[in-house]
Amino acid sequence: QRRGIPEAILADGKSVEQVCSLAATALETTDRALVTRVTDDQLAAIGSRLVDPADSSVTLERRSRTVRLMTGSYDPPSLEATVGIVTAGSVDVPIADEAHVVCSDAGATVDRVDDVGVAALSRTLDQVDRFREADVLIVAAGREGALPTVIAGLVDTPVIGLPVSSGYGFGGDGEAALAGMLQSCTVLSVVNVDAGFVAGGQATLVAQAVDAARGENSPQ
Amino acid sequence: QRRGIPEAILADGKSVEQVCSLAATALETTDRALVTRVTDDQLAAIGSRLVDPADSSVTLERRSRTVRLMTGSYDPPSLEATVGIVTAGSVDVPIADEAHVVCSDAGATVDRVDDVGVAALSRTLDQVDRFREADVLIVAAGREGALPTVIAGLVDTPVIGLPVSSGYGFGGDGEAALAGMLQSCTVLSVVNVDAGFVAGGQATLVAQAVDAARGENSPQ
Amino acid sequence: QRRGIPEAILADGKSVEQVCSLAATALETTDRALVTRVTDDQLAAIGSRLVDPADSSVTLERRSRTVRLMTGSYDPPSLEATVGIVTAGSVDVPIADEAHVVCSDAGATVDRVDDVGVAALSRTLDQVDRFREADVLIVAAGREGALPTVIAGLVDTPVIGLPVSSGYGFGGDGEAALAGMLQSCTVLSVVNVDAGFVAGGQATLVAQAVDAARGENSPQ
Amino acid sequence: QRRGIPEAILADGKSVEQVCSLAATALETTDRALVTRVTDDQLAAIGSRLVDPADSSVTLERRSRTVRLMTGSYDPPSLEATVGIVTAGSVDVPIADEAHVVCSDAGATVDRVDDVGVAALSRTLDQVDRFREADVLIVAAGREGALPTVIAGLVDTPVIGLPVSSGYGFGGDGEAALAGMLQSCTVLSVVNVDAGFVAGGQATLVAQAVDAARGENSPQ
Amino acid sequence: QRRGIPEAILADGKSVEQVCSLAATALETTDRALVTRVTDDQLAAIGSRLVDPADSSVTLERRSRTVRLMTGSYDPPSLEATVGIVTAGSVDVPIADEAHVVCSDAGATVDRVDDVGVAALSRTLDQVDRFREADVLIVAAGREGALPTVIAGLVDTPVIGLPVSSGYGFGGDGEAALAGMLQSCTVLSVVNVDAGFVAGGQATLVAQAVDAARGENSPQ
Amino acid sequence: QRRGIPEAILADGKSVEQVCSLAATALETTDRALVTRVTDDQLAAIGSRLVDPADSSVTLERRSRTVRLMTGSYDPPSLEATVGIVTAGSVDVPIADEAHVVCSDAGATVDRVDDVGVAALSRTLDQVDRFREADVLIVAAGREGALPTVIAGLVDTPVIGLPVSSGYGFGGDGEAALAGMLQSCTVLSVVNVDAGFVAGGQATLVAQAVDAARGENSPQ
Amino acid sequence: QRRGIPEAILADGKSVEQVCSLAATALETTDRALVTRVTDDQLAAIGSRLVDPADSSVTLERRSRTVRLMTGSYDPPSLEATVGIVTAGSVDVPIADEAHVVCSDAGATVDRVDDVGVAALSRTLDQVDRFREADVLIVAAGREGALPTVIAGLVDTPVIGLPVSSGYGFGGDGEAALAGMLQSCTVLSVVNVDAGFVAGGQATLVAQAVDAARGENSPQ
Amino acid sequence: QRRGIPEAILADGKSVEQVCSLAATALETTDRALVTRVTDDQLAAIGSRLVDPADSSVTLERRSRTVRLMTGSYDPPSLEATVGIVTAGSVDVPIADEAHVVCSDAGATVDRVDDVGVAALSRTLDQVDRFREADVLIVAAGREGALPTVIAGLVDTPVIGLPVSSGYGFGGDGEAALAGMLQSCTVLSVVNVDAGFVAGGQATLVAQAVDAARGENSPQ
Ligand SMILES: Nc1ncnc2c1ncn2[C@@H]1O[C@H](COP(=O)(O)O)[C@@H](O)[C@H]1O
Ligand SMILES: Nc1ncnc2c1ncn2[C@@H]1O[C@H](COP(=O)(O)O)[C@@H](O)[C@H]1O
């Protein structure tokens, strides 16, 4: 049986109708739906059309602009593996949240550390032990994007750099952060600018590999 | 005890003297040296100065432009984990070889599949089972760089895309491949153009995480 | 007598008045009008001003944002040639529709196949026979734009790659798809990002050449 | 039986040994070999090692840096279709020659018109009738690359624009020509900068489609 | 006494108040004002505040988004020189109009030829004699920007290329046209994308030089 | 009779044989030849093959890498007009020299001012009167390319900016200078990076227009 | 005790609530708050919620879109050092104002000189003595960004170039100005496009170093 | 009396003759010469032609490719100020050396710290006190260029970022480092890629300002 990363609906550029209908179908066929990058209107429509406040047959969880729906009969997966998700500043939070929901939805434990940017290095250094305990790390950073480089120099955990399009001026659309992570003098791999979903998907695949390895010899 | 990725000497832009001296020091202090991107001159000098053909106290292994030296007393690491390394065409081989040596040197099993480019799709499809057996995959491709996208759509193994600067014209310096992998409609992470060392390092970190997980519950 | 590609009015950046007036003139002088990239306002005005619901003297056909008007006296051309039009995902549909209308309007048979992106390769492989039956193929794809490369490797039909500006981050404005198609390791030619009109025009010219060849020796 | 475009060996970046060995294998197995972008050394070696001047069992034809070898037993294909190949200036000739050999090798008739650049427009206008008689046109141009645009405005033949990396300064590496052809205000499709092989391959596929159509109803 | 190019107020990014106040001051101190890139609001305010319909003491002339105001006491300059201004398509008109007003305002005769794009070459060829009679030519073109190249090959008049940001996709913001004009295989000079004011200013300086030369030996 | 700019042979990328043969033909048919961008080898060959030291039937003049040949029977043109040519630094000299030879060859008076870069502003200010006396100015500058902007602010003469590819780092290939001249806050037109030939050609066309104007009313 | 640059709240992309709450906290804990890039709404809310018109316990100062709040108990720092801030044109003022407030807030004397662009060089030359009296200069300029280069050639004061994203066409987003300042033929350092805050911060750090040096030997 | 930064001769692209002659003139007129970016040949020629080993009237000092010559009568300047110069890795050394010689030559004390890259953060943290003691810091770094950002977050000293063109792949020509420093989330200013001379010059100007401030109140 294939594991793979969770199916998701990218709401960006779709109408309210399309998003609701795709989510309804997902719920009906799989007891679960994941919708990323919803607008306020899409979110409101999903809430009012798909969730019945009177009974708890469908539950809705939200993180920034990502929404997860489950029916009562949904049997969520569970992984014996931890994904660390780290952000440099508050503007990186919504993008990191996309990754967060993907990993949680796949059953990984997520250890979240926010606001440890390079400008205040001691906050980063204070968290090194937590970073080391994760099986894989996603590090989101905008502007010059130096945080993944710094963290990857301190730990042996694989680091996935997630560049964010905060900032302005030359390279401010995330290209400075992307280029910096690609040129990193420490070892890490990278996803595209603002691609929280991809970072979460890739971390999930690593977590699944680790979970499978843990399971191989585990006493039943 | 930290694992980390193997130390290496980047010969690019260093003199013959510098490279030999750095390699000699590494051998003396760690019984081992890894040198990437050697020129013919650097290679010859390493061979004649550091390896004594009369006795086998120092052995030299070479793959493309990457060289690995070991003394008899070196106790190489061993990982219970497999890295699959795939190339699209023959121009991708030397870059993939950099990754290959890094992973081997760290003790991972490397399963190498060459020449399965998208233009001859059936060769790729024939190898899907091998791809699925690896714990992590490095897929090297130049030109439009579509191979990692295609493979990541067929397997649950995490894929690290390695863009190669083959090609000419617009995007021919590896930027088309890099951009394509970053935009991939399947989930994968990416390293910089020609960064075989980084791809090998990142795959090694994933392999170490898997190996550690395998070791946790293994009967002693 | 010259054939050429159908005349069209590019509504983009024109006022409602300009578009209606140009379309009215085209209808009067040629019994036909083709308008691409209409806004909702332009579309409504065309409908209410140029089409009389009471009598069917002018008919209106619409696909996405492209509109075709014909009077009862219009004698449409007909080509003995098939253009295959393929899209990778739903965001590519409106751009492919521009090409679709141009080819239909010129009298070609259009064989349309939607939603066969590289991430689900089996759907592509299932359609190979249909692709082979076309005289020329237009393949529209955004993000990394790998679909034309994959299809061109499977068929002998000439493929025109049509890159689409879906996606975000580095190369997300269609440049990754464009660069990938230009670097394709299989043979294909390319039009500009989102240039559905040009792809349709070029396919029409090939279809006309094939139709003319078919006609040369056909028994009268 | 599939037709496809002729197999070719890209000599660029290969050693003299590799090129000769690949060509020898091609000759043995298919009685024919096509080698593009040969250096002087590679060319000399091919000549001396694969062609025996004493007997004419292997013949060698050369155009610029492209070489075609055939044994006496080779039965070349033949297409009832004409590819027009046009160059703007003398620097475009070697790139156009790559396309030329590919089309000839596939059996198409090639009608070649050199040195009709936009700076001397009357030379272009004088050739319009020849351009119209071709089934498909390749138009190679460097610098601002306006020639395909001008020709496509004068004929109904499908035009494949082939940008060439002549020129210097901003856009002088062929990007100005490429961008200009992609933005062309007349309908045409494009291949990458200096991609003579791809232009020839795409023209061959169109010529094969036309040839097949001609053949369908032809009296046996 | 210095001549120079006419002073103008760039309305872009200024408030209605600022624009009216700057124009009022210019009128008061020089009996004349030139305002470029006005919005509808700015235009309305200029009209109602600075022009009294009851008496004709201030007259207002408008071309696209450029506005010229003169009091009754203004003594306009006059040049014995002609500037030809040519556009390729209707989208180029507003940008060319900026240049037009600057030249007129400086007293040059403007010979305006619209809609002679490369796609319909015969319309261009029909006007060659008019182009030759001008002392200097401004040629505005968007998309691939080939028109200045074509015209400069047909005349000895100095040509100033004016690239326009019409178009979409790669190079569609005017960069394809700019790069094409810079790479032109005929001799011309260029101004920035959409810089109608600069093109008009430079043509004015040439017209002034010609006018001065005409005046040197003219019998008094 | 058309004037136009002088014909020239661009030696760049041509063989010694080609250059000599083209120059010989030009000499025979027009009593004159102009060769730009010659290498040392090409220059030596031109000297030894086309110029006979024993008799002065062919004279050779050289400026940087541009060479001009004339037979005794050549009747050079003469223009009553002055082109000012200004360089910012010594690295700009060879590019400015290309322009210089083109203008001289067309018969214009050239007033040359070297080494008046912006870093030593007083040297520029000292020459303003000379700049004002020219009918048209070419201003060559590399690095940030500010000199044409500064000079155009001080004079009413039309200025043609000539960006030069001196410098290193970001924009060091002439793009910073080109972009700066295109964005100039004073009025000027521009040619491509290192396009001395084009700058000279455009200045020649302006000089011819001025010369013609001077001639119109001149007493015979 | 560390000095450092003043803390600031970047309002860009934050909600009205977030900005007011961050400013309130800053006021409470440090008796002072600095908010950059406020919108009209954010500004109004700050005024009405944090400032009580009835008593003067909190004062508000504003420059362009930057706002500074202080309670009565705030003891502002004071530096014995002068920062000169120079703008080329009126569009540069709001960006320079960001720098201005940062320097004032840190206690530096600010000597402000507006509207001395390169197009009117005499206005620049008139101010050279003032420029020389500053301890450090910030020079803000858009378009071609030549002003810092010109000023740095006239004074020994360190110059910090501040490129501004005024302008349109190629390089009009501030990249021409940035590249020009980086390529400057006089010595200066640079901050990112529109980074008034960073320019002010860096000038503050230099002013603090000068102030400290002045204080070392000053008689107490 | 103006101070300014030291005059230097940029040997890059000059002949051996030119460099020697310029250096000889500098020595004669100012008793001192500074030559940057010398080749081996230029260096040898300077040594043999300008320095007489028999007597010590001219002394030569060299750092990487920068050379400083002084006669016995040269009275070097002296500044009471310290410039800290920091490099991330060994490839940054030659570029930092250019800055080093400029600062030394102007009389500043240089405190040099090599090889404290971000990959080994503890080496950086160990040196923070030294960084704090400098009056101004130059921090040279290639690849992702994160070091200046990290250091500027730890000290109040003004930091000048010096990006270096080490690295390969996307952004490997120093653009990743440049963009990262421009986007830095800590305050710093930047010079162009590899512009060691400019960094040294700017640091010198700050050191001179500090030195002058120290001198103002110093007891005579
Ligand atoms: N081929 C390579 N590409 C990128 N980084 C490399 C490569 N080879 C070695 N390295 C890294 O560069 C460091 C060596 O740098 P160096 O001290 O200059 O020899 C090693 O520790 C690796 O982290
Ligand atoms: N969607 C489109 N994309 C590109 N070109 C188009 C498009 N629609 C129409 N055109 C072309 O633009 C011309 C119409 O331009 P206009 O005269 O401005 O309406 C037509 O003749 C077509 O050649």
Ligand SMILES: Nc1ncnc2c1ncn2[C@@H]1O[C@H](COP(=O)(O)O)[C@@H](O)[C@H]1O
């Ligand atoms: N240095 C140059 N830069 C640009 N164009 C040149 C240059 N020298 C000559 N040309 C142009 O190139 C043409 C010669 O091309 P060719 O026939 O290849 O020698 C001349 O007629 C000129 O228009």
Ligand SMILES: Nc1ncnc2c1ncn2[C@@H]1O[C@H](COP(=O)(O)O)[C@@H](O)[C@H]1O
């Ligand atoms: N206009 C600005 N441009 C760049 N950085 C700024 C600006 N204003 C404030 N900052 C910086 O951004 C930080 C505030 O970020 P935040 O916590 O998101 O408010 C401050 O500490 C400053 O270092």
Ligand SMILES: [Mg+2]
């Ligand atoms: Mg690490």
Ligand SMILES: [Mg+2]
């Ligand atoms: Mg997968």
Ligand SMILES: [Mg+2]
């Ligand atoms: Mg095919």
Ligand SMILES: [Mg+2]
């Ligand atoms: Mg046509």
Ligand SMILES: [Mg+2]
């Ligand atoms: Mg001409």
Ligand SMILES: [Mg+2]
């Ligand atoms: Mg002027």
Ligand SMILES: [Mg+2]
């Ligand atoms: Mg200075």
Ligand SMILES: [Mg+2]
């Ligand atoms: Mg700091």
